[in-house]
Amino acid sequence: MMWMLAAAAVLLLLGVSLWWQWRREARRAGRPTSGGVGIPLIVMVLAVAGYLLVGKNEHTVAWLEHQENYGDAARDIVAGKAPDMDAADIPAAAMARVLQSQLSRTPSATGWFALGSLYDQLGAPAQTEEAARKSLALDPDSPASHLLLARALIEKAGGKLNDAAREEIRWVLDREPNHDGAWMLLTLSADRAGEYDEAIAGWESLLSRHENGETADLLRRGLENSRLQKARQGVFASLSAQVNGENLPAGGTLFVYIREQGSRGQPLAARRQVAPAFPATVSLTAENWLQPYPSGDATLVMGARYTPAPGAAVDQAMISAGPVPLELPQQAPLSLDLSAQ
Incomplete structure (x- = not known):
């Protein structure tokens, strides 16, 4: 009051x-x-x-209560001190709002890093990136802030390593070659992106320091999986289909997918593109894989969906073709006929 x-x-x-x-x-x-x-x-x-x-505003009372309850903790964080309250007793979303308000008055590198970490917990990579960049503007030599920014860039890319994130991680590794957190972030995101040579190098680096530790078995399994995925990459990373659409208007949105026979949910791989004319040839490369490459004895099918509306989402594509068995190694583009449905 x-x-x-x-x-x-x-x-x-x-x-x-x-x-x-x-x-x-x-x-x-x-x-x-x-x-x-x-x-x-x-x-x-x-x-x-x-x-x-x-x-x-309906949120005013709650906002004022949060300011009163967590304001001291926010001020301690901004000042670089450990708050008196246990972190487990502070809701992340509430603390983020209070800390954001405090930083608007008294910005600090530590405070921006803490806010970015809260946004990272809340699954908000755009806000995490913004806070990490503000932290680095005040303290450009902070390895933790470089890695926070890298995590945000990776999350924005769907968990996959990209050039911007790699640059931030390499900045840390150039100064701390044995930084396990940086190596793990690089390794997992490279594996997710299908960059298996980089992932293998990461697993090997981690194993060289922890081969007798509690995580050794997990690291060995990760290394084995990346090597296996690299071996399969030559078979699965370049598959194509020729999609026929007799009597269908061209210029719409075409989706081609690969999945295990009989499976539902997210496909193994998928590509979306505009079909300027029919027949349309669509190639699925390593970047189109949404899941790890399947085992060699998996039965795979390829199918397609189409909508005359350009830029539409897959759930609007009511015209379909497939699924057609996919034989590997592929000798020629698989023929998919939209007009047959």
Whole structure:
């Protein structure tokens, strides 16, 4: 309630000041001043009405409670000190709002890093990236902030390593060649991106330091999986289909997918593109794989979906073709006939 009393006092002072100014100017001009006391009252009424009609928000009370409960912790974090409260007792979303408010007044590298870490927990990579960049602007030599930025860039790319994230991780590894956190982030995201040579190098680096530790078995399995995926890459990373669409209008959105026979849900690989004309040839490369390459004895099928609407989503593609068995290694593009459905 203190904030409401303070706001009321400020409004009252403003109203009295305006009334005093008006009264003085009126006397100088020789005008009557009777009824002038209504001016501060009008200011108060308009301010209260504006708050009730516009300023009051259903989240205001909760926001004020969070400011009161977690404000001290936010100020400690911004100052680079450990807060008195246990982190487990502070909701991440509430702390993020309070810390954001505090940083708008007193920015610090530590505070921006903490806010970015909270956004990372909340699954908000765009906000994580922004906070990490602000932290680095104040402390460009922070390995933790470089890795936070890398994580955000990887998450924005669907968990896959990209050039921008690699640059941030390499910045850390150039200065700390045995930084396990940097190596693990690089390794897992490279594996997800199908960059198996880089993933294998990462597993080997981690194993060289932890081959007798508790994580050794997990690291060996990761290395074995990356080697296996690399061996399969030559078979699965370049598959194509010729999609026929007799009597269908061209220029729409075409989706070609690969999945295990009888499976549902997310396909193993998929590509979306505009079909300027039929027949249309579609190639699925390593970057189109959404899941790890399947085992050599898996029965795979390829299919297609199409909608005449350009830029449409897959759930709008009601015209379909397939699924057709996919024989490996592929000798020629698989023929898919949309007009047959």
